[in-house]
Amino acid sequence: MSDASPPPRVPAFDGKWALILGASSGFGGATARHLAALGLNIFGVHLDRRATMANVEAVRSDIESTGQQAWFVNINAADDSLRNQALDDFVKKVGAASAAGSLRVLMHSLAFGTLRPFVGDDPGAFMTRKNLEMTLDVMANSLVYWTQGCVRRGLLEEGSSIFAMTSSGGTRVIPSYGAVSAAKAALESHIRQLAYELGPRGIRANAIRAGVTDTPALRKIPGNDLLLAEAARRNPFGRLTTPEDVALAIGALAGPGGRFISGTVVGCDGGEDVVG
Numbered sequence: 048m049s050d051a052s053p054p055p056r057v058p059a060f061d062g063k064w065a066l067i068l069g070a071s072s073g074f075g076g077a078t079a080r081h082l083a084a085l086g087l088n089i090f091g092v093h094l095d096r097r098a099t100m101a102n103v104e105a106v107r108s109d110i111e112s113t114g115q116q117a118w119f120v121n122i123n124a125a126d127d128s129l130r131n132q133a134l135d136d137f138v139k140k141v142g143a144a145s146a147a148g149s150l151r152v153l154m155h156s157l158a159f160g161t162l163r164p165f166v167g168d169d170p171g172a173f174m175t176r177k178n179l180e181m182t183l184d185v186m187a188n189s190l191v192y193w194t195q196g197c198v199r200r201g202l203l204e205e206g207s208s209i210f211a212m213t214s215s216g217g218t219r220v221i222p223s224y225g226a227v228s229a230a231k232a233a234l235e236s237h238i239r240q241l242a243y244e245l246g247p248r249g250i251r252a253n254a255i256r257a258g259v260t261d262t263p264a265l266r267k268i269p270g271n272d273l274l275l276a277e278a279a280r281r282n283p284f285g286r287l288t289t290p291e292d293v294a295l296a297i298g299a300l301a302g303p304g305g306r307f308i309s310g311t312v313v314g315c316d317g318g319e320d321v322v323g
């Protein structure tokens with residue numbers, strides 16, 4: 048993290064990788080940097096155009112400055128053939144023998160949803176079937192397909208952890224957030240199912256429920272200024288959640304201290320969610 052000396056490296060991370068979906072920004076970017084500082088190489092998946100490529104280079108160069116490898120792929124994570132190609136390329140990159148059990152962490156931190164009302168005065172502005180399905184596909188179901196791809200290739204092993212980013216929208220109404228709320232509820236359900244199915248292999252799966260955090264995705268929500276001000280007012284810590292708060296939580300849970308934590312939603316919000 049930015050304000051302190053580097054954290055001690057985690058011996059169990061030595062030579063291993065973290066696959067981060069959404070590695071170029073927000074929670075994914077901060078977690079990529081922190082897990083690299085703890086000793087993991089980073090396989091980052093992101094979707095950026097020229098305007099935001101500088102962020103990608105900044106994350107990569109911070110990872111490399113820790114001495115770890117950064118391997119980034121700029122693709123739509125919801126595309127089946129691009130996902131399979133990226134995973135096959137990763138196996139080729141690390142070598143088939145070393146790829147087995149190479150992923151210590153799989154993190155899902157994709158923000159790509161439609162922010163429209165379901166109904167309202169202007170039918171032209173309603174949520175369409177395509178909007179709803181695309182939001183659920185990217186923000187929830189892609190977690191299952193990436194996990195299947197990793198399991199099929201033997202990339203996860205006993206001790207590996209899956210993390211998916213959820214929000215209080217998974218259980219509450221936020222204006223314009225109907226599709227993303229549905230995706231969060233589905234994502235939390237997928238995490239429970241994966242924890243059940245992967246537990247016998249010693250692989251954990253948890254959702255991280257972050258508080259309201261000032262990131263590019265949050266800035267796209269209509270009325271985000273109000274959301275940010277209200278969250279800061281309500282939060283018992285008197286401040287917003289930061290991407291680094293989440294990165295620290297994931298670093299701790301992915302390490303030996305998290306070895307029996309699975310199938311749950313872990314709040315990382317300073318208690319914001321429990322304050323009415």
Ligand SMILES: NC(=O)c1ccc[n+]([C@@H]2O[C@H](COP(=O)([O-])OP(=O)(O)OC[C@H]3O[C@@H](n4cnc5c(N)ncnc54)[C@H](O)[C@@H]3O)[C@@H](O)[C@H]2O)c1
Pocket residue numbers: 068069070071072073074075092093094095122123124125155156157158159185186212213214215256257258259260261262263264265
């Ligand atoms: N910001 C908040 O207040 C908040 C709170 C709780 C949960 N979350 C959740 O955290 C996750 C990450 O959000 P963030 O705020 O860090 O957003 P962000 O915009 O900072 O980062 C999103 C990342 O996803 C990548 N991405 C988006 N669509 C993609 C696609 N189709 N294929 C590949 N990569 C894609 C982007 O390149 C970027 O790296 C989201 O699921 C969001 O709902 C956000």
